[in-house]
Amino acid sequence: MTKKKTITARRSILSANDRQAAANTRLFKKLGLTTINVMASPGAGKTSLLVRLLQALSPHGSVGVIEGDVASSIDTEFIAGLGYPVTQINTDGGCHLNAVDISAALGELKISGPGFLFIENIGNLICPAAFDLGEQARLVIASVPEGDDKPRKYPGIFMKADVVVVNKIDTLAAFDFDRAAFTAGVRAVNPAAPILEVSCRTGLGIDALADWLLALQKAR
Amino acid sequence: MTKKKTITARRSILSANDRQAAANTRLFKKLGLTTINVMASPGAGKTSLLVRLLQALSPHGSVGVIEGDVASSIDTEFIAGLGYPVTQINTDGGCHLNAVDISAALGELKISGPGFLFIENIGNLICPAAFDLGEQARLVIASVPEGDDKPRKYPGIFMKADVVVVNKIDTLAAFDFDRAAFTAGVRAVNPAAPILEVSCRTGLGIDALADWLLALQKAR
Numbered sequence: 001m002t003k004k005k006t007i008t009a010r011r012s013i014l015s016a017n018d019r020q021a022a023a024n025t026r027l028f029k030k031l032g033l034t035t036i037n038v039m040a041s042p043g044a045g046k047t048s049l050l051v052r053l054l055q056a057l058s059p060h061g062s063v064g065v066i067e068g069d070v071a072s073s074i075d076t077e078f079i080a081g082l083g084y085p086v087t088q089i090n091t092d093g094g095c096h097l098n099a100v101d102i103s104a105a106l107g108e109l110k111i112s113g114p115g116f117l118f119i120e121n122i123g124n125l126i127c128p129a130a131f132d133l134g135e136q137a138r139l140v141i142a143s144v145p146e147g148d149d150k151p152r153k154y155p156g157i158f159m160k161a162d163v164v165v166v167n168k169i170d171t172l173a174a175f176d177f178d179r180a181a182f183t184a185g186v187r188a189v190n191p192a193a194p195i196l197e198v199s200c201r202t203g204l205g206i207d208a209l210a211d212w213l214l215a216l217q218k219a220r
Numbered sequence: 221m222t223k224k225k226t227i228t229a230r231r232s233i234l235s236a237n238d239r240q241a242a243a244n245t246r247l248f249k250k251l252g253l254t255t256i257n258v259m260a261s262p263g264a265g266k267t268s269l270l271v272r273l274l275q276a277l278s279p280h281g282s283v284g285v286i287e288g289d290v291a292s293s294i295d296t297e298f299i300a301g302l303g304y305p306v307t308q309i310n311t312d313g314g315c316h317l318n319a320v321d322i323s324a325a326l327g328e329l330k331i332s333g334p335g336f337l338f339i340e341n342i343g344n345l346i347c348p349a350a351f352d353l354g355e356q357a358r359l360v361i362a363s364v365p366e367g368d369d370k371p372r373k374y375p376g377i378f379m380k381a382d383v384v385v386v387n388k389i390d391t392l393a394a395f396d397f398d399r400a401a402f403t404a405g406v407r408a409v410n411p412a413a414p415i416l417e418v419s420c421r422t423g424l425g426i427d428a429l430a431d432w433l434l435a436l437q438k439a440r
């Protein structure tokens with residue numbers, strides 16, 4: 001009984017979300033914004049990657065960030081301190097962003113393209129996968145210290161990724177991370193997404209990821 | 221409208237969960253099991269910590285594990301391979317365990333005390349915090365590579381922790397992890413829980429954590 005009620009509410013929420021996501025997609029196109037939904041575990045390096053990408057991509061056009069967090073505005077203050085446009089969404093315990101959040105945040109952010117809008121989703125490998133935000137691409141970060149089994153344990157989010165980034169690759173020697181096992185785990189659910197290794201600390205691999213994003217922008 | 225429906229369904233789920241959690245607590249007491257709800261981000265080292273604790277505590281009585289995962293039975297197979305009793309719960313996309321899951325799993329596990337039952341919750345710093353499983357204590361693991369800001373970003377789960385474990389302490393030199401900042405983040409929401417540093421790789425700090433658990437068991 002309780003279960004049935006929950007499922008009905010969930011379907012209704014997802015369908016409302018999809019309608020708003022479609023409206024977001026139209027607005028992103030109109031504004032000339034290539035929008036990337038960035039998803040990962042807590043501490044995988046979402047904000048660090050965004051900062052690297054903002055630096056790499058800002059010479060090519062406008063850039064902006066919608067920053068999602070359960071609580072705090074630590075990341076927003078950091079990105080704003082670097083001089084990039086950023087708007088905060090606090091979900092107050094909610095485990096993912098939704099399309100309505102994004103629509104509201106975009107109204108506040110006031111950026112226009114051509115350029116890139118990055119959405120930093122809530123640190124979570126489960127809930128964000130179910131909610132389309134209207135983005136052009138989904139970027140999922142895994143990090144070396146988390147272990148190579150994450151794609152097999154959290155297949156839903158890797159299945160829907162357009163690009164998979166392996167961060168903290170500079171710490172490979174300190175952890176038991178088998179690259180072939182990681183790749184096999186991704187490929188079991190996602191045959192096509194490129195898997196790019198980066199270190200946000202050293203900058204390794206950031207250019208290749210920026211090139212992938214610029215090619216995505218051109219392909220619109 | 222949709223929001224109201226969701227909130228109503230959520231309240232109803234939480235209240236049903238609390239009733240089952242209270243029944244679980246009575247059953248754990250009757251069976252002589254000190255039950256620990258282990259929560260952390262994906263890849264923080266939940267299973268590695270459990271294996272260390274099973275090794276440390278099995279000389280003192282019975283031990284068992286209820287293993288929660290979104291998908292896969294990798295961890296269950298690993299623990300079973302070491303000869304410890306373990307039952308798997310797959311949530312098939314659900315972002316937390318609930319008290320009904322635990323009641324069902326306990327029926328399958330067939331262990332009795334005096335001893336310890338560890339519940340490995342879903343890898344997630346958000347959803348598991350809201351669901352009481354009837355446990356005697358909540359153990360939250362943070363790991364050095366995730367960064368020292370996790371308590372400030374995910375206060376809900378740290379607020380309810382009875383003990384906080386900082387894992388991968390052997391990798392401290394490779395990351396910007398400020399112990400004082402981490403402790404201040406925990407203390408901002410949780411004045412009392414001990415914060416214990418461990419390395420599941422080297423075994424450092426495991427004895428102190430096992431002692432804390434044995435003291436908890438005696439205090440019942």
